[in-house]
Amino acid sequence: MSIEVSPLVDNVKAFLAQPRPFLIDGKWIAARSGATFESLDPATGEVFATVSDGGEKDIDAAVESARRAFDRGWAQAPGAERARLLNRLADLIEAHAEEFAQLDSLDSGKPISLARLADVPTAIGHFRYFSGWATKLSGETIPVSVPGFLNYTVREPIGVVGLIIPWNFPVMFAAVKLAPALCAGCTVVLKPAEQTPLSALRLGELIQEAGFPDGVVNIVPGSGEIAGAALASHPDVDKIAFTGSTEVGRKIIAAAAGNLKKVSLELGGKAPNIVLPDADLDVVADAAADAIFFNQGEACCAGTRLLVHESCRRELVDEVAKRASAIKVGPGLQSDTQMGPLVSQEQLDRVGGYLESGLAQGARIVTGGGRPAGLERGYFLEPTVFEDVEASMTIAQEEIFGPVLTVMSWHDIDDLVQKANDTVYGLAAGIWTNDLKQAHALAARMKAGTVWINCWNAFDPGSPWGGYRQSGWGRETGRLGAEQYTEVKSVWVNMN
Ligand code: ADP
Numbered sequence: 001m002s003i004e005v006s007p008l009v010d011n012v013k014a015f016l017a018q019p020r021p022f023l024i025d026g027k028w029i030a031a032r033s034g035a036t037f038e039s040l041d042p043a044t045g046e047v048f049a050t051v052s053d054g055g056e057k058d059i060d061a062a063v064e065s066a067r068r069a070f071d072r073g074w075a076q077a078p079g080a081e082r083a084r085l086l087n088r089l090a091d092l093i094e095a096h097a098e099e100f101a102q103l104d105s106l107d108s109g110k111p112i113s114l115a116r117l118a119d120v121p122t123a124i125g126h127f128r129y130f131s132g133w134a135t136k137l138s139g140e141t142i143p144v145s146v147p148g149f150l151n152y153t154v155r156e157p158i159g160v161v162g163l164i165i166p167w168n169f170p171v172m173f174a175a176v177k178l179a180p181a182l183c184a185g186c187t188v189v190l191k192p193a194e195q196t197p198l199s200a201l202r203l204g205e206l207i208q209e210a211g212f213p214d215g216v217v218n219i220v221p222g223s224g225e226i227a228g229a230a231l232a233s234h235p236d237v238d239k240i241a242f243t244g245s246t247e248v249g250r251k252i253i254a255a256a257a258g259n260l261k262k263v264s265l266e267l268g269g270k271a272p273n274i275v276l277p278d279a280d281l282d283v284v285a286d287a288a289a290d291a292i293f294f295n296q297g298e299a300c301c302a303g304t305r306l307l308v309h310e311s312c313r314r315e316l317v318d319e320v321a322k323r324a325s326a327i328k329v330g331p332g333l334q335s336d337t338q339m340g341p342l343v344s345q346e347q348l349d350r351v352g353g354y355l356e357s358g359l360a361q362g363a364r365i366v367t368g369g370g371r372p373a374g375l376e377r378g379y380f381l382e383p384t385v386f387e388d389v390e391a392s393m394t395i396a397q398e399e400i401f402g403p404v405l406t407v408m409s410w411h412d413i414d415d416l417v418q419k420a421n422d423t424v425y426g427l428a429a430g431i432w433t434n435d436l437k438q439a440h441a442l443a444a445r446m447k448a449g450t451v452w453i454n455c456w457n458a459f460d461p462g463s464p465w466g467g468y469r470q471s472g473w474g475r476e477t478g479r480l481g482a483e484q485y486t487e488v489k490s491v492w493v494n495m496n
Helices: 010-017 056-074 079-095 097-108 112-133 170-183 198-210 224-233 246-256 281-297 310-326 345-360 413-420 436-445 478-483
Strands: 022-024 027-029 036-041 046-052 149-157 160-164 187-191 217-219 239-243 262-266 272-275 305-309 364-367 384-387 404-410 428-432 450-453 486-494
Touching (some): 010 097, 010 198, 022 056, 036 097, 046 198, 056 187, 056 224, 079 170, 097 112, 097 170, 097 198, 112 170, 112 478, 160 170, 170 187, 170 198, 187 224, 224 239, 224 246, 246 262, 281 310, 281 404, 281 428, 305 310, 305 413, 310 364, 310 384, 310 404, 345 364, 345 404, 413 436, 428 436, 436 450
Parallel strands (some): 160 187, 160 239, 305 404, 384 404, 428 450
Antiparallel strands (some): 022 027, 036 046, 149 486, 364 384
């Protein structure tokens, strides 16, 4: 049987053929140390690209470049000009969409179908959406009670911003951070994850083609411990916007303390997916499987904890397990692949550790738990469903970041709410029921930044995204997302 594999487009072949340098001050330059690192194809473990490896001096140079560009006038550029460039960039990504889908699929292992359907259009959507805010971020006139005084506020760009992003949605997270920062008039140093640096670097080429002034966007791949830490602690960086694990989020806060730079964080999650007894189980089974297994479960908003009423637990677990075992696992670039490999051996080992812990603590695997048949190489894992899970178990508390569903049951609404909120996280929650009154009442009791009622993974660049509790600080996307990159100045005028 022949399997259709998406052939690499010429631009991707050419891009991968050369070691990829950094973008600093509008120029493509190698690491000062000459160091490089290799990108591995998660489906085979083989090297397919080489990238310059950022050190402290490279980060210093990138920050200096961003500072110069800020001072040279990007901050004062008319909003309409920033909007024009953001729109131009969106058009260019659209024209090169397949390249981004291929680079992210190769680098992260994700199914190319998902990259085409979600990652790349979402990236384009963010540039278009935030181009609108470039002309609309405004202050207010405050009706102060001091006689004869005028008081008004203006929003100014925060300055130089370090953007540190993870490997699970590479070009998408680059856009989610770049678009609001640039629309607000900030200049940036983007550090993509070491596992997936390629699409950000290709984006850098299009940023130049779009005509952004040199130094407005600088891109320096490198390790978290060196390049990421250097950016987070840099005394001339005014803000860090980070997406990644809660553990690294804590390190970012500590590193930012030196110059008290502003910090926004989009961190981990352990989202409850709640099923009431009246829900349509066929619909829920499809949605529950999709909520956890899309992108190999490597998503902060993955529906990791299925909280199902005890009356329909058996039926729903069986239905979800049926769907899990039918998922076509394979290399990301293979057209019929529904779930790809995990991003790295390290991630596969980490998830494997959680499987062992679940079994050791008394949970039971209904389906999955092993390497899929016929996939001898690469970082593959079967879609896995655990039942007999107790809320106190490690697999019900910690973010697994892999294709592992934990199923728990509940008996009354207070028991449900207690279990749903019983983790340190608070990113997202889902509720399935035809009783909308109950759904709204439950939404009010969820400690989560986003609640999905009869849906999952509903997103829009206009809708705020972020976490309660240890899932983060601040809100990305929407007006709040753009405002996060501004300072508010209050101006008083004595009119007496
Ligand atoms: P994951 O757990 O999903 O791999 P991480 O939180 O480890 O995510 O990584 C997300 C991003 O944070 C990556 O770009 C990574 O290089 C970066 N990073 C990791 N450690 C640090 C650190 N100590 N300081 C700054 N950035 C870091």
